[in-house]
Amino acid sequence: MAVHKNRHFNEFVLREELKEELKRIEALRRETVISLRKRNWIVRGLLLVVAVSLFLVLWSTLPPVGAPMGLTFAVLGLSLGELYLIKETGGAKLRYAQEYKKAVGMHLLSKLELDLEYRPDFGVTEETFLSAGFYSRNDYTTYWSEDCLQGQVGGTQVQMAEVQAKRETKDSFTEVFCGWFMMADFPQPFQAPVVVEPRSGRPLLSGLWSLLPLRKQRPLSSQKFGESMEEEDDSEFEKRFVVHAADPEDLAALLTPAVKQRMLAFRVSRGSGVRFAFRNNQLMIAIPNRVKGKDWFDPSPSKPASDLLQLNAIAGSFLKQTSECFEIVAKLNLDKGT
Numbered sequence: 001m002a003v004h005k006n007r008h009f010n011e012f013v014l015r016e017e018l019k020e021e022l023k024r025i026e027a028l029r030r031e032t033v034i035s036l037r038k039r040n041w042i043v044r045g046l047l048l049v050v051a052v053s054l055f056l057v058l059w060s061t062l063p064p065v066g067a068p069m070g071l072t073f074a075v076l077g078l079s080l081g082e083l084y085l086i087k088e089t090g091g092a093k094l095r096y097a098q099e100y101k102k103a104v105g106m107h108l109l110s111k112l113e114l115d116l117e118y119r120p121d122f123g124v125t126e127e128t129f130l131s132a133g134f135y136s137r138n139d140y141t142t143y144w145s146e147d148c149l150q151g152q153v154g155g156t157q158v159q160m161a162e163v164q165a166k167r168e169t170k171d172s173f174t175e176v177f178c179g180w181f182m183m184a185d186f187p188q189p190f191q192a193p194v195v196v197e198p199r200s201g202r203p204l205l206s207g208l209w210s211l212l213p214l215r216k217q218r219p220l221s222s223q224k225f226g227e228s229m230e231e232e233d234d235s236e237f238e239k240r241f242v243v244h245a246a247d248p249e250d251l252a253a254l255l256t257p258a259v260k261q262r263m264l265a266f267r268v269s270r271g272s273g274v275r276f277a278f279r280n281n282q283l284m285i286a287i288p289n290r291v292k293g294k295d296w297f298d299p300s301p302s303k304p305a306s307d308l309l310q311l312n313a314i315a316g317s318f319l320k321q322t323s324e325c326f327e328i329v330a331k332l333n334l335d336k337g338t
Helices: 011-017 019-061 066-112 126-131 227-231 236-240 248-254 257-270 308-331
Strands: 116-119 142-153 156-168 173-185 194-198 241-245 275-279 282-288
Touching: 011 019, 011 308, 019 066, 066 116, 066 308, 116 308, 126 142, 142 173, 142 308, 156 308, 173 308, 194 248, 236 241, 236 257, 241 248, 257 308
Parallel strands: none
Antiparallel strands: 116 142, 142 156, 156 173, 173 282, 194 241, 194 275, 275 282
């Protein structure tokens, strides 16, 4: 397998190499995000004048119902106007962020000479995310995926993208899953799906295996595979994970002691919330962020495109994620080329 070497970069050199691109992106930021902000404040002022005028007209011409009616129309108009402005500004920010990330990411990949492609506007489809079996559509209300890295690591095809699944309420939102979702070819063929979740996590919904016989829906700790499996009931793996499988025999061949040890080691390095799913000859891994609200690559629209601290932080995060593609394949021994 091609070994990924942690490449260090000098942010001053990187900024100089991207000088022309950053000029173009800064012009885009000023033409879209900054100009929209200025225009929006003018529009807000005009909306406020219209709303106040409408309120005064209705208040003076239609007493006593004019005042509450005018207030209602004024508030409604201001609210709808604000929602429209927020939507327009969000589109401009997204366009700027994607152009910035594309320039920085593709430049770094060319320097590292990796067989990976970076697409900031592409991610893991919701259908693929749900197919892993970690969550159901009822668990969250909004889904978003971007910043996709895909290609070959040695002889293994990999895809890795940022995923955000959140449940929104009237007053707040809850992060159901925010982190990285990775798919990689699994070198050992298997037939039935297997899902491995943290023992402290919530159990899988019973409907997940609705097409399978009920007797095959039990977790590993309650299944009887013979004496060798019973001896592992108190193992470190059993303490840390709950395994849901459709076929006990296939599971015993898939989760060998060596595979379990690698999964435990991966849990230590990536956090206790990691989840694994074996489906369609692929391994799917959900790696939650250790810090809530973490946004890996997005630049701040309030900072110039050439801001040195921002460039350093985003380039560092990008290198970290490209390194993870290689490290995951190596740590879990997924490379087909070896």
